[in-house]
Each structure stands twice: as structure tokens, then as C-alpha cells.
Amino acid sequence: MATMNNIPHLQRRSAMTEISTNWLRCTRCGSRQLKQQVQLADGRYYCPDCLLLGRICADDYLVDLAEPNDFPRKVQPLTWTGKLTEAQKTAATMIQQHFIQRQDHLLWAVTGAGKTEMLFPGIAWALKQGLRVGIASPRVDVCLELMPRLQVAFADTPIMLLHGRQNEPYQYTQLVLCTTHQLLRFYHAFDVLIIDEVDAFPYAQNPQLAFATQQAVKIDGARLFLTATPSRLLLQQVRQGNLALSYLPRRYHGYPLPQPKVRLCFKWQQQLRQRRLPNLLQHLLTTKISQQQRFLLFVPRIELLSVIAPILWEQFPDLKFAVVHAADSQRLVKVQQMRQKYLDCLVTTTILERGVTFPGIDVIVLGADDAVFSAAALVQMAGRVGRSAAQPTGAVDFICAGLSRGVKCACQQIKQVNRKAGFK
Amino acid sequence: MNCLLCQQSFSQALTLADLLYWRPLLTERICSHCQRKLQPITIACPECGRAQNKCEYCRDCQRWLRTQPDQELHNHALFVYNAVLQDFFKRYKSLGDYRLRQAFNADCQRWFRQHPADVYIPIPTDTDSYTRRGFNPVVGLYAPCVPLTNCLKKRPQPIKQAHKKRQARLRTPQLFYFTGDAAQLSGKRILLLDDIYTTGRTMRHAQACLKMAVPNCQVNTFTLAR
Numbered sequence A: 001m002a003t004m005n006n007i008p009h010l011q012r013r014s015a016m017t018e019i020s021t022n023w024l025r026c027t028r029c030g031s032r033q034l035k036q037q038v039q040l041a042d043g044r045y046y047c048p049d050c051l052l053l054g055r056i057c058a059d060d061y062l063v064d065l066a067e068p069n070d071f072p073r074k075v076q077p078l079t080w081t082g083k084l085t086e087a088q089k090t091a092a093t094m095i096q097q098h099f100i101q102r103q104d105h106l107l108w109a110v111t112g113a114g115k116t117e118m119l120f121p122g123i124a125w126a127l128k129q130g131l132r133v134g135i136a137s138p139r140v141d142v143c144l145e146l147m148p149r150l151q152v153a154f155a156d157t158p159i160m161l162l163h164g165r166q167n168e169p170y171q172y173t174q175l176v177l178c179t180t181h182q183l184l185r186f187y188h189a190f191d192v193l194i195i196d197e198v199d200a201f202p203y204a205q206n207p208q209l210a211f212a213t214q215q216a217v218k219i220d221g222a223r224l225f226l227t228a229t230p231s232r233l234l235l236q237q238v239r240q241g242n243l244a245l246s247y248l249p250r251r252y253h254g255y256p257l258p259q260p261k262v263r264l265c266f267k268w269q270q271q272l273r274q275r276r277l278p279n280l281l282q283h284l285l286t287t288k289i290s291q292q293q294r295f296l297l298f299v300p301r302i303e304l305l306s307v308i309a310p311i312l313w314e315q316f317p318d319l320k321f322a323v324v325h326a327a328d329s330q331r332l333v334k335v336q337q338m339r340q341k342y343l344d345c346l347v348t349t350t351i352l353e354r355g356v357t358f359p360g361i362d363v364i365v366l367g368a369d370d371a372v373f374s375a376a377a378l379v380q381m382a383g384r385v386g387r388s389a390a391q392p393t394g395a396v397d398f399i400c401a402g403l404s405r406g407v408k409c410a411c412q413q414i415k416q417v418n419r420k421a422g423f424k
Numbered sequence B: 001m002n003c004l005l006c007q008q009s010f011s012q013a014l015t016l017a018d019l020l021y022w023r024p025l026l027t028e029r030i031c032s033h034c035q036r037k038l039q040p041i042t043i044a045c046p047e048c049g050r051a052q053n054k055c056e057y058c059r060d061c062q063r064w065l066r067t068q069p070d071q072e073l074h075n076h077a078l079f080v081y082n083a084v085l086q087d088f089f090k091r092y093k094s095l096g097d098y099r100l101r102q103a104f105n106a107d108c109q110r111w112f113r114q115h116p117a118d119v120y121i122p123i124p125t126d127t128d129s130y131t132r133r134g135f136n137p138v139v140g141l142y143a144p145c146v147p148l149t150n151c152l153k154k155r156p157q158p159i160k161q162a163h164k165k166r167q168a169r170l171r172t173p174q175l176f177y178f179t180g181d182a183a184q185l186s187g188k189r190i191l192l193l194d195d196i197y198t199t200g201r202t203m204r205h206a207q208a209c210l211k212m213a214v215p216n217c218q219v220n221t222f223t224l225a226r
Helices: A002-006 A086-101 A115-128 A140-153 A180-185 A207-216 A232-239 A268-273 A279-290 A302-315 A331-339 A375-382 A405-420 B016-020 B032-037 B059-067 B083-094 B098-102 B105-114 B127-133 B137-142 B166-171 B201-213
Strands: A010-014 A016-018 A023-026 A032-034 A061-065 A105-109 A133-137 A159-162 A175-179 A190-195 A217-227 A244-248 A261-264 A294-298 A321-324 A345-348 A361-366 A396-400 B075-079 B119-122 B152-154 B176-178 B189-196 B218-225
Touching: A086 A105, A086 A115, A086 A217, A086 A244, A105 A115, A105 A232, A115 A133, A115 A140, A115 A190, A115 A217, A133 A140, A133 A180, A133 A207, A140 A159, A140 A175, A175 A180, A180 A207, A190 A207, A207 A217, A268 A302, A279 A302, A279 A361, A279 A396, A302 A321, A302 A345, A321 A331, A331 A345, A361 A375, A375 A396, A375 A405, A396 A405, B075 B105, B083 B098, B083 B137, B083 B189, B083 B218, B098 B137, B119 B137, B137 B189, B152 B201, B176 B201, B189 B201, B201 B218
Parallel strands: A105 A217, A105 A244, A133 A175, A133 A190, A159 A175, A190 A217, A261 A396, A294 A345, A294 A361, A321 A345, A361 A396, B075 B218, B119 B189, B189 B218
Antiparallel strands: A010 A061, A016 A023, A023 A032, B152 B176
16 A cells, blocks of 8 residues: 555555445446355455456455556558558548547448458557557457567557466557457556457457446547447447447458358258268268368357267268367367368367458358357358458358248348448 | 356256255256266275275375374365366465355265264464455355364464475474364364365374364364365
8 A cells, every 4th residue: 555655646446336235346347246145254245257357355446547648659650561442441541530539439341351451540540649559359369360460560569469378467558459358457548449359259248348348448538349240239339329330341352242051951960960961961061072162161069070070081081171179279270271271171160250261261050040159150150251352252051950040130131231332 | 057167057957866855955056067077086095085996095195104104094085186176276265266165065065964073173274365365265165064163273384385395295394273172072073174185284284283182082084175
């Protein structure tokens, strides 16, 4: 406490506030806690929801320093030499406009629209103004992929990368790249905060993280949400006028999103259990393999991977494929092998639904009607196809035992976006 | 209810026996999926409770018996200290998630019902850890299952057992002292409770301390993990 008083401008907030006789609210993560469930043996209360950042108790204090924006002014922070397409340029100016007006903004851009590059002019403007910029994504993989691209684009600006497994000590930098969980550590810190893939797990399901983005940005700061599949909640905010919306319905190479083909196959689960492939899948795979078409096969659950892999070995001994799931230690290696075309096929779960790009692949989703595949996930998986300018088309097949809301919604969304882009 | 280990929601499957036995129902706080990852100890070393293929003294205990032939220990441990439990104890003790204390209540309760004792004594923590954590992890684990008698105290330690290497742990001098009423405990069956049995140093010290204070009592020990 003595040292705390020596630092000027230090602001203190109580770590938990009482909202009623029985309930407490955590100031750091915004969660509501029932007192009797979170009481320690010595009578204090703690917040179990943001425990991984270090436990805080009700009698603790959160301290923060006001952000002074004392950054050295740069004349030209952007060292990126690439070019934006016309559509990207329009979106980029729109982004910058909203940054200048300090408004919250939702950019609905299709998968493969070239979102990252569109951010560069806006970020460059903010850096030039001496504003503090944060870029957050729900997924570590996305952050790790983004880091080198940002380092090239803003070569003279130090960037701090923050995620749960980061061992480097924290440094105060003007540009911060982090996972959305790390935003819980910031309070009114950023003038401009960009949240990538707002529809991705765990951000979409977690009100704590939405709270984090609200806390991390300054009161007069601007937030930019990027997504290919906005949630109902975000669209509701747009309708209420709290959030500006702009579209980028066209991919950077100008081709439409591939429309998924829904194929009904009623007994695929039983057939797999009997150790044989459903005819439909068998047929699809045979054609793809004979055309030497590389593809991703998504399945709804990890257990299915070990069922389907031996059948594939048996039926297609020449097919070079690998099985990838979240707990796989070889995940990065296998993805790299697929990228370098050592493999023809990856059999995987939703873990590869976003953030990965393989040129010239097709996508098959087995059991697309399963509850784990949300509409957003299906749109993302379909969005893996035709991402490169060299091979801008491809086939997406949803194999399902029935039409779920997710499948219908995903097909509708893709159709709608394509129509907006002026196709058909 | 959400599983305390994996946070997934689950519902407890009731057995016919649960319905027919006329006694309070044990509520499971761990889902069957996590339950399957635990390794219950069935055949064990009679001295320390380590899981083994045969019921014979393990190598550690043979060494203990050579150095201290007159101090026998009868420890029972419920589970092998595997990755799941390591993660559990990290969250419970290091991060301080006090809700997790209920995770193994049902398992412990079941064992205590089958192996009743007269007095249950938890291994104490030193005051430093208590003020930092806000709770005693051992008391948290067992207080809902059985009535506890706090009659041991721990001397403040410069380094925690968990942060020492094996040899340093084994060299630790007696760290407990008795503060209870010896007359009340005499002639009773005592069960000493701890969370994890690693080298056996703590347990043997606690047992020796009790035996010194109350010569004619029978002391068994129980831990959640070995």
C-alpha cells in the first residue's frame, strides 16, 4: 500500500462490488457471483470465473494508470507495400472513418476477403495520432499467425504479443496483439480496439469476454468487430443503432463464395458404426481422389475420427491423409504438411474451421446437422474453399441426416452474401 | 449440475441401490467422463497405499521400514496421483479455487462409511499459507464428510514441502506439535487425513507426533491421492 501511494495518477477500484445482499459482481470480469458459493473458509469472497489470471478477493483492489498517449509520433508507421483492391480500399476508408469518429463498428466481411490488410490504413492512422491500438482475437492460433504479418506491416513499431502461454514479461507498447482473455488485464487502455473473429469460440459464448472488450477500451474509444458470421446479438445492436455496420461481401479475388450442396444421408452414423462408409461419402471421396482433388473432411466429434480413419485406410490405401483434433500435439506439423501438399486430405473437427488457408481444396462436412456445428461454424468451414486467387472455386458438401437450423441458416447466409456482392 | 473438473454439464445416474438404501444420497460433482480418467487404487502397498500389482511393501516403504522399523504406517489412498489429479490440485491449492473442495466428497464419504474411525484429524497448514489461500485445503476436502478434530499445529516452514527435492523432503525435521486434549484421544481409533501422499515424510511426522502425545491410540492415515 505504501508503494502504491507513491505513484501518482494511480486509480483504485474495489475488486468486487456488492449488487444485492446475496450477490457480488467481479470488477475485473463482470461476472455475477452468489456469495455463499464463493466464500472462502476465512470469510472472504473470491471470483472463480477469472481465477486463471490470479485469484482476486472482495477485499482486494484493482489498480490502473490512466493512459497518457505519450508515444513518439511517427510520420509513416506503415511499412507494408502491398496493394488493396477497390473493394478493400472502400472498407479500409470506412474503418478509418469510424476510428476518427470514435464509433463502434461491425465489419461483416466474407471469409477470404483479406480482412487483415484492410486494417492497416486505419491502424497506421491511429499510430500516427499517438493513439494506443489493441488487436484481439479469441484464438491463440490466429494471434500467432497475425504477429509476423503485423511485424512486417509496422516494422518500426514495437508490438507486444500477449496470450496465456506467453513467457516474455509484459512491456508497455503502443500496439498490442492479444487473445480476448488477456483484455481482462486492461482497463480503459485502448483508443482503438479491434476484435477479430467475434463469432469464434470462446468469445461468442462468453459474456465475460464481451465485458472485457468494453473495459479495455477507453470511454471515448472506438471498437471494431470483424466477422464473417455475425451473431444475432451483434445484429441486434446494429438495429438498435449502437453499432455501425458495413459489408464486404466480395472476396478479394472477386469470385463468389462457393454455395454448399446439402446431401441427405439418413443412416451415416449407423453405417459408420458397422465399419463402412456411407455410399454417398464413398462416391464423393472416390471422385475427389480420382480427380486428385485435395480436401478437408470435417466430423462433429473427436471420437468419430478414430472410427473413420481405419475405414479410410482400408478403402483408399493410396490416400495420404492425417487426423487432426484439438488435443493433438502434432497439429501444427500436420497442418504444415497439408499446406506443403504432402497430404491429400485432413480429417478433422471444428478446430480447423477458421484461421487456416490451404490453396485449392474442397470441403466435406459429415454430419453437418450435428449440434456442435453452428451456422457460423458451417459458414467458416465452407469458407476454407477457394481462398486463393489461382483456384478461386471449389465444392462444399454438407452430408447430414436431416436439415438443422444451422445448415439452413448457413446456406441462406452464403446465398445472401453472394447476392449482396452482385452475383445472380 | 456442472462437473467441477471439466465444467461440462451432466446429470447423475441413479442406481437402484441409491433408491433402496435408506440414507442420504451422495451427490456426484464429477461427470462420468472425468470419473473415467481417475485411477482408483485397488491393490496397494499395505504401508503407503501406492497402487501395485501385488499386495506387498513397495520399495519406498521397504526403505522406511529399514530406517524406522518400529514406526508402521497404514495409509489408504483413493486415487493414483495422475495428470487429472495434478491439474485438480493445481487449481484447488495453487490457484485457490475453493469450490473444488466438493469434487471428491462422494468418493471420500463412501470410503469413510465403510471404514469408520472414532476421531478424524486433518493435517494442518501453517498460518502463512492459510492467510494466502484463505482456507486449509485438507479441511476443505474432508469437512463436509466427517467431523474433524483440529489438534495438531504446524511450525512455520522456510520452504514448503512441495518446493523441495525428494532428499530434502525426507530430511525435514519434525514439523508438528500437539495442542489438543490427550486424555480425550486415548484408546481411540484415529484417522489422520491429508490430501496427497508423496514421500510419506509429513504423514510419518504427524503420526509420530500423535503417538508421542497419546501413546495408546491406533493411528491410520488416509489421503486422496498417492
